[in-house]
């Protein structure tokens with residue numbers, strides 16, 4: 418007989434932020450979907466269930482009129498289904514083509530990584546969050562979008578303010594003010610370059626949007642650029658740091674990867690499986706449906722915890738272990754179905770082939786800082802918030 422969604426109340430929100438994995442394991446073992454009171458959301462944590470959900474967008478919609486994303490960023494294709502989603506997705510596709518990535522973006526991203534690692538190489542210790550990963554992710558996204566040059570911190574601040582605004586369910590006035598300010602600043606930055614991109618087509622995302630057939634309307638351009646700023650900066654930043662962390666915590670694996678560079682792509686996949694930069698994203702149930710024996714009522718908001726699914730013991734052996742040599746198996750770190758991450762290939766290249774290999778190549782004997790351990794945080798977004806390291810000068 419089908420059962421209803423169980424409710425869990427005895428979880429501290431802080432524990433979810435500090436280390437969600439024991440909680441994810443408990444939820445996975447309890448039921449296919451569990452209402453977690455402190456998160457105010459029904460969470461789905463099993464690999465097979467999330468895969469099934471992503472194959473059925475008619476029942477599990479990405480379109481959510483109540484979503485704060487719409488309020489803060491405007492009408493975006495990421496929160497649409499079917500034709501409306503496909504038009505927005507097609508409009509940005511030219512910027513993400515494999516040939517464009519290889520010929521246009523790879524040389525630019527290599528130059529950015531070289532500059533940042535040159536700056537590092539004069540010292541013998543640093544926190545890689547602020548000296549490498551955050552500027553790398555910000556400067557490469559700035560170039561891809563087609564913005565004028567600005568300090569990397571500016572784009573990073575906009576990104577954080579938009580993300581905070583989209584998750585501001587407690588209606589904190591200061592968070593809302595900052596999000597609305599960032600939103601206005603992004604609009605102004607777009608206005609400053611849009612005519613140039615229209616008259617001089619180029620591989621940037623803004624150029625793809627404004628020269629698409631049919632061209633994307635201005636409110637769509639603004640909303641979709643905000644989604645890309647909110648969703649294209651933290652994740653590569655966190656993937657860079659997580660990959661470095663996994664290798665530094667496992668010296669034998671590090672030695673293996675450095676001796677056999679063909680392992681880099683597998684190492685990147687393992688890093689984002691192990692600590693998925695996006696741990697959870699939302700869907701809305703459009704009709705009464707049974708998910709593996711649990712009844713989900715029409716209108717229910719659910720959170721797909723890909724960070725939990727990627728540690729599902731029914732899918733991955735020893736799932737909590739970072740292991741670059743595990744047998745190849747698809748994971749859900751880049752999502753699945755129609756909304757599969759548009760930035761997957763560009764991230765695989767930037768993180769797994771450019772910046773992290775260059776870092777290990779250039780900084781000799783890179784190692785964790787003996788006195789200051791790394792700190793990893795978050796569950797909706799998760800990654801190292803500081804990664805202090807040393808190397809031989």
Ligand code: HEM
Nearest residue numbers: 495649652653656694695698750751752756758759760764
């Ligand atoms: C390691 C890096 C990254 C990870 C782990 C990641 C993960 C994800 C995930 C899980 C989704 C699905 C979200 C949902 O369905 O609600 C997504 C969507 C998306 N990502 Fe990424 N992402 C990464 C990098 C990037 C980058 C660098 C960009 C842009 C330059 C980007 C652009 C997008 C876009 C536009 C979507 C929406 C796709 C759609 O709705 O059709 N991502 N990403």
